[in-house]
Amino acid sequence: MLRNSDQNYGALWLLTPTVLLYLATFLFPLIMLGVLSFAKFELSVTTLGFYLDNYNKIFNDGITLKIFFQTVRLSVWITFWCLILGYPVAMLMRSCTPKMKMILLFCVVSPLLTSIIVRNVAWLLILGRSGIINDTLIQWELISKPLPLMYNEFGVILAVVHVYLSFMVLPLFGALSSINSSIEEAASSLGAPAWRVFLSVTLPLSLPGIMAGCTLVFILSMGVYLTPVIMGGNFVLTLPMLITESVREQYDWPFASAMALMLLLAIGFMVVFSSGVQRLVGRR
Numbered sequence: 072m073l074r075n076s077d078q079n080y081g082a083l084w085l086l087t088p089t090v091l092l093y094l095a096t097f098l099f100p101l102i103m104l105g106v107l108s109f110a111k112f113e114l115s116v117t118t119l120g121f122y123l124d125n126y127n128k129i130f131n132d133g134i135t136l137k138i139f140f141q142t143v144r145l146s147v148w149i150t151f152w153c154l155i156l157g158y159p160v161a162m163l164m165r166s167c168t169p170k171m172k173m174i175l176l177f178c179v180v181s182p183l184l185t186s187i188i189v190r191n192v193a194w195l196l197i198l199g200r201s202g203i204i205n206d207t208l209i210q211w212e213l214i215s216k217p218l219p220l221m222y223n224e225f226g227v228i229l230a231v232v233h234v235y236l237s238f239m240v241l242p243l244f245g246a247l248s249s250i251n252s253s254i255e256e257a258a259s260s261l262g263a264p265a266w267r268v269f270l271s272v273t274l275p276l277s278l279p280g281i282m283a284g285c286t287l288v289f290i291l292s293m294g295v296y297l298t299p300v301i302m303g304g305n306f307v308l309t310l311p312m313l314i315t316e317s318v319r320e321q322y323d324w325p326f327a328s329a330m331a332l333m334l335l336l337a338i339g340f341m342v343v344f345s346s347g348v349q350r351l352v353g354r355r
Contacts, residue, residue: 101335107328117325125329135313139333142310145224146292152232153239153288154281160236161243161280179237191301194230195221226302234298235291239284246280247273279349286345290338310334
């Protein structure tokens, strides 16, 4: 009994650095966000207290809420396209040879291995007014003037999907790999066509991977900053951009804290919704 108790205390001591790191990097900043969100910022002076000025500004200025819902809409579109593009890739990885599987896996995760600046500069060279696509189409006389492929939502969504696709493919691949192929073979042997097997067997069994991938991509998309700045310019505004501007240019930490909490609430809602869906599916 004493030996087991000593082992338990030893394990607790080993966890101490992790707990302290968690408190220092997550819990303490979160508490500070909550405190500052109720502070008042007036004449470049922050006054602590319980004021609702920042939340009144969010709901009444007509700009912040609009940018918040625009951020949510962009995140939904990014998640949607990651799912549409990622599911076939995960299906292919499941059925191909080990060598081909490694090649596909490298292609999927390769955007994460390069600098974010390098990735966005590459997109500038491809999508810009004098980029590869526009120059080629003009030389082939398919268009008379450059297409607006950048500094709009299309450019932002394309660049972010390119990076976050791996966060969709990997959970999907894990879920699809865990499906017992004999279930699909049994459905096929009963005369069900391939599309029926997919809709009635493969898709429902892969739903946990779908929800995990969608949750990951949505959370990351809600907080992405640099890619919208480069690919969207001043034409596509997101809440992280507004938070950064509030801190860097106006030094309004209370208002930035209130917006950051608003962002965290949206992310928390997505996590709760995803968990609820997965529990509902698990019961069935």
